[in-house]
Amino acid sequence: MTRFPLSRRRLLTSTALLLASAGLPARALAQDGKRLVVAADSEPKNLNPAIVASNGVFFIASKVIEPLAEASFAGPDGLEPRLATAWEGSADGRSVTFTLREGVTWHDRKPFTSADVAFSALEVWKKLQNLGRLVFANLEAVETPDERTAVFKFSVPTPFQLIRNALPVVTSVLPRHLYEGTDIEANPANASLVGTGPFKFAEHKPGEYYRLEKNQDYWGEGQPKLDEIVFRVLPDRAAAAGALEADEIQLAAFSQVPLADLERISKVEGIEVYSKGYEALTYQLVVEINHRRKELADLKVRQAIAHAIDRDFVVKTIFLGYAVPSTGIVPKNAPEFYEAGVTTYAFDPARANALLDEAGYKRAGNGTRFSLKLLPAPYFSETRQFGDYLRQALAAIGIDAEIVNNDAAAHQKAVYTDHDFDLAVAPPVFRGDPAISTTILVKGGVPAGVPFSNQGGYANPAIDEIIEKANKTVDVAARTDLFRQFQKLVAEDLPLINVAEWGFITVARTSVKNVSSNPRWAVSNWADTDLES
Amino acid sequence: MRPVRQFLRSPEGVAGLLMIVLLATAALTAPVVFPGDPLAIRGPALLPPFADAAFPLGTDRLGRDVLAGLMHGARASLAVGIAAASVAIFVGALVGTLAGFAGGLVDEALMRVVDAFQIVPGFLLALAFVSVSGASLPVVILAIALGAWTGPARLARAEVLSIRERDYVAAARVIGMHPMEIALREVLPNALPPVLALSSVIVAGAVLTEAALSFLGLGDPNIVTWGSMIAEGRNVLRSAPFLSIIPGIGLVVAVLGVYLLSEGLSEAIAGRRSRA
Numbered sequence: 001m002t003r004f005p006l007s008r009r010r011l012l013t014s015t016a017l018l019l020a021s022a023g024l025p026a027r028a029l030a031q032d033g034k035r036l037v038v039a040a041d042s043e044p045k046n047l048n049p050a051i052v053a054s055n056g057v058f059f060i061a062s063k064v065i066e067p068l069a070e071a072s073f074a075g076p077d078g079l080e081p082r083l084a085t086a087w088e089g090s091a092d093g094r095s096v097t098f099t100l101r102e103g104v105t106w107h108d109r110k111p112f113t114s115a116d117v118a119f120s121a122l123e124v125w126k127k128l129q130n131l132g133r134l135v136f137a138n139l140e141a142v143e144t145p146d147e148r149t150a151v152f153k154f155s156v157p158t159p160f161q162l163i164r165n166a167l168p169v170v171t172s173v174l175p176r177h178l179y180e181g182t183d184i185e186a187n188p189a190n191a192s193l194v195g196t197g198p199f200k201f202a203e204h205k206p207g208e209y210y211r212l213e214k215n216q217d218y219w220g221e222g223q224p225k226l227d228e229i230v231f232r233v234l235p236d237r238a239a240a241a242g243a244l245e246a247d248e249i250q251l252a253a254f255s256q257v258p259l260a261d262l263e264r265i266s267k268v269e270g271i272e273v274y275s276k277g278y279e280a281l282t283y284q285l286v287v288e289i290n291h292r293r294k295e296l297a298d299l300k301v302r303q304a305i306a307h308a309i310d311r312d313f314v315v316k317t318i319f320l321g322y323a324v325p326s327t328g329i330v331p332k333n334a335p336e337f338y339e340a341g342v343t344t345y346a347f348d349p350a351r352a353n354a355l356l357d358e359a360g361y362k363r364a365g366n367g368t369r370f371s372l373k374l375l376p377a378p379y380f381s382e383t384r385q386f387g388d389y390l391r392q393a394l395a396a397i398g399i400d401a402e403i404v405n406n407d408a409a410a411h412q413k414a415v416y417t418d419h420d421f422d423l424a425v426a427p428p429v430f431r432g433d434p435a436i437s438t439t440i441l442v443k444g445g446v447p448a449g450v451p452f453s454n455q456g457g458y459a460n461p462a463i464d465e466i467i468e469k470a471n472k473t474v475d476v477a478a479r480t481d482l483f484r485q486f487q488k489l490v491a492e493d494l495p496l497i498n499v500a501e502w503g504f505i506t507v508a509r510t511s512v513k514n515v516s517s518n519p520r521w522a523v524s525n526w527a528d529t530d531l532e533s
Numbered sequence: 534m535r536p537v538r539q540f541l542r543s544p545e546g547v548a549g550l551l552m553i554v555l556l557a558t559a560a561l562t563a564p565v566v567f568p569g570d571p572l573a574i575r576g577p578a579l580l581p582p583f584a585d586a587a588f589p590l591g592t593d594r595l596g597r598d599v600l601a602g603l604m605h606g607a608r609a610s611l612a613v614g615i616a617a618a619s620v621a622i623f624v625g626a627l628v629g630t631l632a633g634f635a636g637g638l639v640d641e642a643l644m645r646v647v648d649a650f651q652i653v654p655g656f657l658l659a660l661a662f663v664s665v666s667g668a669s670l671p672v673v674i675l676a677i678a679l680g681a682w683t684g685p686a687r688l689a690r691a692e693v694l695s696i697r698e699r700d701y702v703a704a705a706r707v708i709g710m711h712p713m714e715i716a717l718r719e720v721l722p723n724a725l726p727p728v729l730a731l732s733s734v735i736v737a738g739a740v741l742t743e744a745a746l747s748f749l750g751l752g753d754p755n756i757v758t759w760g761s762m763i764a765e766g767r768n769v770l771r772s773a774p775f776l777s778i779i780p781g782i783g784l785v786v787a788v789l790g791v792y793l794l795s796e797g798l799s800e801a802i803a804g805r806r807s808r809a
Contacts, residue, residue, distance in 0.1 A: 238770060260579075260594065260769040317578045317595060378750075381768055389595055391755075392574050403754040405668060 089160025546797015552790030629689025655680025
């Protein structure tokens with residue numbers, strides 16, 4: 001029998017070894033040091049930004065798959081180059097020429113060429129993408145005279161202004177060699193992305209995290225600065241603040257930290273609150289109106305509702321100052337189009353009551369004029385809170401609003417398919433050009449089932465005509481002018497009521513550098529984002 | 534009078550009684566003390582408790598009076614609790630009595646239905662029911678009763694099985710009473726007391742289920758309930774914890790009060806304390 005002498009030294013070394021081995025996995029993961037852990041509140045099933053152009057997808061996918069151009073604070077026309085280095089529209093509006101970047105390779109080391117752009121535009125953006133279907137509706141062909149040039153040909157004059165404004169959102173380029181000849185919507189690369197971006201898609205553990213790795217061959221010199229980005233799934237919004245304070249995550253975007261917590265957390269050592277970086281992602285707080293209700297078809301009633309809403313209260317109490325009151329359907333953040341000279345509706349309950357009396361809806365014995373069904377969108381706590389507020393504001397002018405709460409799917413079905421609402425609270429996004437996702441909120445004849453569109457049965461030939469005309473006007477000044485008229489008409493006729501507009505808030509550890517450096521920062525590629533140890 | 538004296542001598546019973554009286558008073562006087570909609574916005578937002586005499590318990594995110602919400606919430610909670618328990622006991626006792634008295638195939642069939650309901654967790658059942666039929670007070674009451682009626686049904690059946698063999702039931706049969714009449718007029722009243730003893734458990738459970746449903750946003754959004762108050766307060770838990778704690782205390786008092794009261798009552802009736 002062998003003896004096993006237990007000396008103090010042996011005990012110490014073996015204990016040390018045991019401890020070291022227990023610590024190994026954690027150190028192996030963090031060996032490169034610069035790993036940014038970010039809170040993610042949703043796990044999109046389809047991660048392909050060329051098909052699903054939505055912020056939830058961009059938040060993760062934009063680091064892997066890049067657009068032709070990105071929004072910029074300083075660049076000409078508010079853009080800076082990504083995969084394209086130059087773009088130019090022809091005078092007749094029938095073609096747009098893109099010059100593409102040289103020396104770009106896909107993550108699987110195949111070269112990036114104009115054929116990839118042509119394929120993405122014709123087969124994906126135009127046919128499958130939620131927004132691209134609109135922007136590229138008349139795209140006929142994409143000519144590729146050489147590997148660095150792509151010429152988009154349109155069958156009818158298409159405003160270059162629209163294409164340009166849409167570039168950051170609709171032009172995520174996919175690798176043709178992986179998608180051609182396959183069922184694009186079912187391609188495995190939709191879940192395990194391959195792109196040209198500064199980060200490569202590494203893995204996704206459902207319910208836990210997405211991991212992105214540094215792309216060593218990225219075209220940007222000295223970029224990316226980070227070695228790894230981990231999107232940790234934290235569906236509970238209240239948890240993000242605690243995780244930031246404990247330095248478990250270094251960044252929480254899209255107001256994952258509740259607004260009510262910002263004042264407290266901004267005072268915590270080592271944490272910074274950014275309200276910049278969402279200028280091109282302005283959300284609008286809107287009251288959607290079902291014009292099929294005879295009361296709401298009456299302009300005076302709609303004006304009364306507009307007068308009943310205290311926009312300052314909404315901004316100060318619900319958004320805690322992180323929003324601005326709206327004047328119309330185009331937000332102030334879009335100076336290219338914004339028109340200040342529209343009909344406005346000041347908070348004036350007395351005037352609202354008078355308007356309702358004029359319209360012939362007198363208060364009954366219990367003080368109520370009529371009852372409505374109000375459906376607040378469930379996506380944000382602010383939209384739900386505004387629903388609670390609106391119910392009270394309407395009660396003050398004798399309208400009894402009954403709130404109906406639904407989950408996201410049921411809400412979309414009730415409002416945009418079944419039209420089972422009188423008023424709804426919606427948070428549409430302004431995407432850089434009114435033609436992309438704003439005009440559809442008031443345009444007549446949108447078929448039922450199209451989400452975030454005019455499903456209130458509203459139709460105004462004058463407004464429809466302007467929208468049509470703007471879609472064909474190539475001249476920038478003339479087109480801009482049409483949209484200014486459009487805003488005036490909408491504010492006058494109130495197909496919907498714009499209440500406030502807001503961007504989100506990013507909260508990050510001070511160790512994270514170059515945060516909020518462009519107007520779509522949270523959904524941009526983060527190539528220059530750095531982490532100071 | 535002996536049971537009353539017995540009851541007054543048990544400390545838990547008295548404590549429970551006080552809590553329930555307190556809540557009942559709050560619930561009954563709420564419309565008088567705070568007329569109008571308790572969800573109305575009345576003051577500055579996020580006022581802490583005891584800072585302003587006009588809002589002794591402070592205000593929430595939108596400036597709604599927390600005390601008004603608490604008192605009106607007591608109404609909703611107690612109403613839902615009592616209504617759900619009544620429905621559950623009524624249905625349960627009826628089904629249990631019929632099953633026990635009829636026996637045979639009817640018994641088998643009814644008891645398998647009870648089994649079917651019992652194997653699904655009550656809260657899940659309520660959740661599914663409310664999300665399908667839309668949130669409103671009657672729906673919430675029904676949804677809670679849906680998961681709570683099986684207990685009374687099983688208990689009633691067990692009682693009936695023993696009662697139906699008694700002489701007075703045989704006598705009723707002999708004088709030619711209709712079986713239905715015997716079941717409902719002779720058997721059911723005698724089977725009821727032990728079933729009623731279950732009521733406190735069901736009320737307490739119903740109050741909690743209602744709060745949980747409201748917390749998940751499945752309560753009626755047009756009335757104030759403790760669950761919805763806690764859910765709203767959760768967003769500002771770090772900066773204004775009182776918004777969740779105050780209705781939470783309300784819940785604790787309600788559930789504890791109902792339990793203690795029933796404990797005291799059952800002890801008084803059984804007279805255990807005097808014998809011990």
